[in-house]
Amino acid sequence: MKSNNIELEPGMERKIKISFAVFFGFIICVIIIYQYFYGEENVKKQLLHIENHSRVIDIYNNQKEHNFLFVKYSNGRKKILEFDYKIGDSISKNKGDSIEYIFRNGKIIENNLFDEYRRNSGKN
Template sequence: MENNFNIELSKSNKRIIIIFILSFICILLFTRVYLSINSNKLVKEEILSIERNAKVIDIYNNKKEHNFPYVKYSNGTQKILEFSYQI
């Protein structure tokens, strides 16, 4: 019992497969180069976007969100209460 799994492809099918593989490799290389160049900039923007100096204005149960406790900050953002605040 000899199993031969020889797949024969026409020239046009081989060309399509090669083009697909090359385009996939190009996309991966482009992504790698872009991230290596801009990684410091992206990390800096992410760190600077975090609001660190906001006061808690109100803690309330949001009826629209199944009465989960929410926090309202002085900068206007409202987020779900992830941990209990202590004064």
Template structure:
């Protein structure tokens, strides 16, 4: 299994139903922006989430749905990874 395949499988295996409760500079990680979620999880800010965003992603689906101020934003994790050079 090559690295592209592993990364794709990892993205597809994510299951997330949570809300963004804070966005902050992580002093322990070179002041990179991090998002803190209502489920206690914290991760580097890879997508421009906003505080209050509700996020829903089913396992096996590449689309993450972001509910923001009455709108639904579709974030295709595989496409974002390709744009950022993480997938070929």
């Protein structure tokens, strides 16, 4: 009866491991280079795509997400708290605009999402 085992030449297993390591290293380098040149532009496109017209109804620690603060909107959406919202704030953000308007106690607070992104990412 024949055995289906593949026998490699001495040292071949090591060459295969090195080849895989180089291949995955190359993939990681390509991703890093892509993010360096196109990452900020992609984030800006995503921020411009957002549309939100709702009210903040709850702010809570999400135990399933390492106790990060989450905000719950009147439209049912829940997401991580990225701005200092207060319960009762009305949020208005139109698609294509980088400014989010927060209506709080008769005042209008302008939140420029591009500025928030730069501040949080350390890019000035």
